[in-house]
Amino acid sequence: MTSAHTTDVSHIAPREKAEILSQALPYIRKFHGKTIVIKYGGNAMTDPELQQDFAEDVVLLKLVGLNPVVVHGGGPQIEGALSRLGKKGEFIQGMRVTDEETMEVVEWVLAGQVQQDIVGLINAAGGKAVGLTGRDGGMIRAKKLKMLDKDDPAKEHDVGQVGDIVAIDPSVVKALQDDQFIPVVSPIGFGEHNESYNINADVVAAKLATVLQAEKLLMLTNIRGVLDKAGELLTELTPRRIDELVADGTISGGMIPKIAGAIDAAKSGVNAVHIIDGRVPHSMLLEILTDQAYGTMISSR
Ligand SMILES: Nc1ncnc2c1ncn2[C@@H]1O[C@H](COP(=O)(O)OP(=O)(O)O)[C@@H](O)[C@H]1O
Numbered sequence: 001m002t003s004a005h006t007t008d009v010s011h012i013a014p015r016e017k018a019e020i021l022s023q024a025l026p027y028i029r030k031f032h033g034k035t036i037v038i039k040y041g042g043n044a045m046t047d048p049e050l051q052q053d054f055a056e057d058v059v060l061l062k063l064v065g066l067n068p069v070v071v072h073g074g075g076p077q078i079e080g081a082l083s084r085l086g087k088k089g090e091f092i093q094g095m096r097v098t099d100e101e102t103m104e105v106v107e108w109v110l111a112g113q114v115q116q117d118i119v120g121l122i123n124a125a126g127g128k129a130v131g132l133t134g135r136d137g138g139m140i141r142a143k144k145l146k147m148l149d150k151d152d153p154a155k156e157h158d159v160g161q162v163g164d165i166v167a168i169d170p171s172v173v174k175a176l177q178d179d180q181f182i183p184v185v186s187p188i189g190f191g192e193h194n195e196s197y198n199i200n201a202d203v204v205a206a207k208l209a210t211v212l213q214a215e216k217l218l219m220l221t222n223i224r225g226v227l228d229k230a231g232e233l234l235t236e237l238t239p240r241r242i243d244e245l246v247a248d249g250t251i252s253g254g255m256i257p258k259i260a261g262a263i264d265a266a267k268s269g270v271n272a273v274h275i276i277d278g279r280v281p282h283s284m285l286l287e288i289l290t291d292q293a294y295g296t297m298i299s300s301r
């Protein structure tokens with residue numbers, strides 16, 4: 001039986017299926033050997049069937065010669081674990097206020113649960129995934145984030161152990177890629193005194209895409225892309241337009257770090273940065289291997 005998510009392709013004749021496959025060839029050739037960083041948002045990973053589609057798509061990309069690197073989130077999953085402990089998450093400008101106890105939960109949920117679920121699904125789909133946190137291979141060095149109020153820069157918010165990336169050393173990711181593995185990265189950094197930092201996954205994905213000189217950064221989320229005040233999809237955004245949308249409150253909450261990371265990556269030379277709907281089955285393949293435009297593309301100028 002066809003599931004609610006799986007597209008029924010049984011009515012498509014084999015000849016047409018072959019035609020569809022061959023149309024992906026120019027894209028496979030274009031992106032062969034190129035790195036694609038995929039931010040897999042916690043909100044996009046709440047449905048088991050979509051998770052499996054996601055894992056299969058990552059494996060397919062690897063097998064046709066691309067180099068997918070997954071950076072995962074887990075906001076809703078952290079929220080669930082905190083509430084089981086009787087704690088409620090608090091966010092300031094899209095960042096979770098992270099006290100010591102929250103940090104323990106964040107590390108446990110991201111590295112112990114979410115990352116390992118994704119690794120398991122990719123491996124079950126025939127890939128070879130390896131889970132990493134920013135500690136592995138000394139990848140993500142961080143310091144405490146100094147957060148200034150967006151309306152009053154003289155005011156500072158204490159967001160606890162939220163990390164600001166100092167440097168990313170991508171050598172462990174590169175070594176794994178070269179060896180046919182698929183890296184799955186949890187957004188946890190380490191500080192000067194070996195302390196852990198909770199870093200927004202969008203920020204990690206964007207910075208990692210930059211240092212890896214990725215061809216593409218795809219941010220899979222739980223919405224069609226960036227929407228305007230009337231709920232219409234904005235298919236292309238420039239940094240200037242984004243500034244206006246943040247200033248007038250059209251872009252808020254979790255979309256703030258996402259869009260800030262997207263601009264940084266676009267300006268730093270990542271060729272294509274897209275925010276796409278992770279609730280659409282195979283949205284990643286649609287974006288990478290067809291000429292259909294999806295979601296919101298962020299341009300560098
Ligand atoms: N202008 C906007 N367009 C689209 N989404 C927005 C906008 N402003 C705020 N958002 C919110 O940002 C959310 C996506 O960010 P987030 O919840 O952090 O997702 P993820 O877990 O994928 O990182 C959307 O579900 C939406 O509620």
Ligand SMILES: CC(=O)N[C@@H](CCC(=O)OP(=O)(O)O)C(=O)O
Pocket residue numbers: 040041042043072073074075076078094095096106162163187198199200201202254
């Ligand atoms: C500092 C900060 O906010 N960290 C995030 C890390 C997880 C994340 O970014 O998950 P999503 O991509 O699903 O939002 C958090 O604690 O929720």
